[in-house]
Amino acid sequence: MTTILDGKALALTLRGKIKEEVEALRKAGHRAPHLAAILVGEDGASKTYVNSKEKDCEYVGFESIVHKLSADTSEEDLLNLIETINNDKNIDGLIVQLPVPKHIDATKIIESIDPEIDVDGFHTLNVGKLTINEDTYISATPFGVVMMLEEYGIETIGKHCVVIGRSNIVGRPMSILMSQGGRDATVTVCHRYTKDIGAFTRMADIVIVAVGIPDFLTADMVKEGATIIDIGITRVDADNKRGYLLKGDVDYEAVKEKSGAITPVPGGVGPMTRYGLLFNTLKSFKKKHNIV
Numbered sequence: 001m002t003t004i005l006d007g008k009a010l011a012l013t014l015r016g017k018i019k020e021e022v023e024a025l026r027k028a029g030h031r032a033p034h035l036a037a038i039l040v041g042e043d044g045a046s047k048t049y050v051n052s053k054e055k056d057c058e059y060v061g062f063e064s065i066v067h068k069l070s071a072d073t074s075e076e077d078l079l080n081l082i083e084t085i086n087n088d089k090n091i092d093g094l095i096v097q098l099p100v101p102k103h104i105d106a107t108k109i110i111e112s113i114d115p116e117i118d119v120d121g122f123h124t125l126n127v128g129k130l131t132i133n134e135d136t137y138i139s140a141t142p143f144g145v146v147m148m149l150e151e152y153g154i155e156t157i158g159k160h161c162v163v164i165g166r167s168n169i170v171g172r173p174m175s176i177l178m179s180q181g182g183r184d185a186t187v188t189v190c191h192r193y194t195k196d197i198g199a200f201t202r203m204a205d206i207v208i209v210a211v212g213i214p215d216f217l218t219a220d221m222v223k224e225g226a227t228i229i230d231i232g233i234t235r236v237d238a239d240n241k242r243g244y245l246l247k248g249d250v251d252y253e254a255v256k257e258k259s260g261a262i263t264p265v266p267g268g269v270g271p272m273t274r275y276g277l278l279f280n281t282l283k284s285f286k287k288k289h290n291i292v
């Protein structure tokens with residue numbers, strides 16, 4: 001029997017715990033944790049993601065503010081806004097939704113965020129800490145995946161984990177986390193120049209795919225009983241009310257028959273990613289207020 005790794009249900013439970021914690025903090029006289037988000041431009045998917053983050057904050061009792069800036073906002077104006085937020089002691093988390101328009105240097109923007117409130121965990125200081133296994137903000141998607149593996153009791157020690165994709169915000173931190181002490185997987189990272197990715201995935205006990213190509217991982221690429229984590233979420237045109245469907249990187253129906261455990265899309269990694277951001281924001285708040 002294949003286990004469906006139900007990120008939606010798990011995130012609901014975990015979000016409930018954050019909500020309870022916030023209620024207790026408020027009763028003890030604290031202000032609510034506060035997340036600020038900056039959205040530059042009109043990208044449809046980014047707008048949806050930021051709306052979801054806002055809704056999540058409301059659900060758990062966080063304050064949130066979204067700064068919606070026009071696509072032609074200058075880099076300087078954006079940097080000024082970040083500086084203002086960095087200096088606001090009542091803000092615990094700041095995220096700049098990516099991608100930003102082409103005339104803005106994303107790296108410069110990320111580096112301008114105070115690492116103490118960089119709840120996306122994208123700043124080089126936080127990435128560096130992650131790399132040497134120091135306490136930090138782990139970026140939301142890799143964090144959500146390791147939480148899900150842990151909560152479902154998926155064994156990782158000594159297992160062979162293949163990560164497909166090496167982006168700064170997903171594949172790379174994912175591969176680092178899986179090899180770290182405590183998880184102790186043997187990790188292979190595959191990418192666009194890897195020859196015959198299937199030769200690697202067929203040996204894997206755990207496959208984590210983050211390439212953004214619908215149905216990339218097919219059943220013939222998977223070992224019987226493997227755990228399959230699908231991070232892909234691509235909008236494909238569809239004749240429905242929204243005008244699109246969300247597709248993962250895994251040929252779900254076929255791979256499900258062969259795998260031991262698998263995440264669906266939607267309802268798998270996505271909700272866990274949203275939980276990761278709430279977790280990091282609460283972590284920042286607690287750090288600021290010396291709450292253990």
Ligand code: GUN
Nearest residue numbers: 095096097098099120140
């Ligand atoms: N764009 C896609 N994923 C993310 C994310 O996790 N955080 C931010 N800030 N932008 C994104």
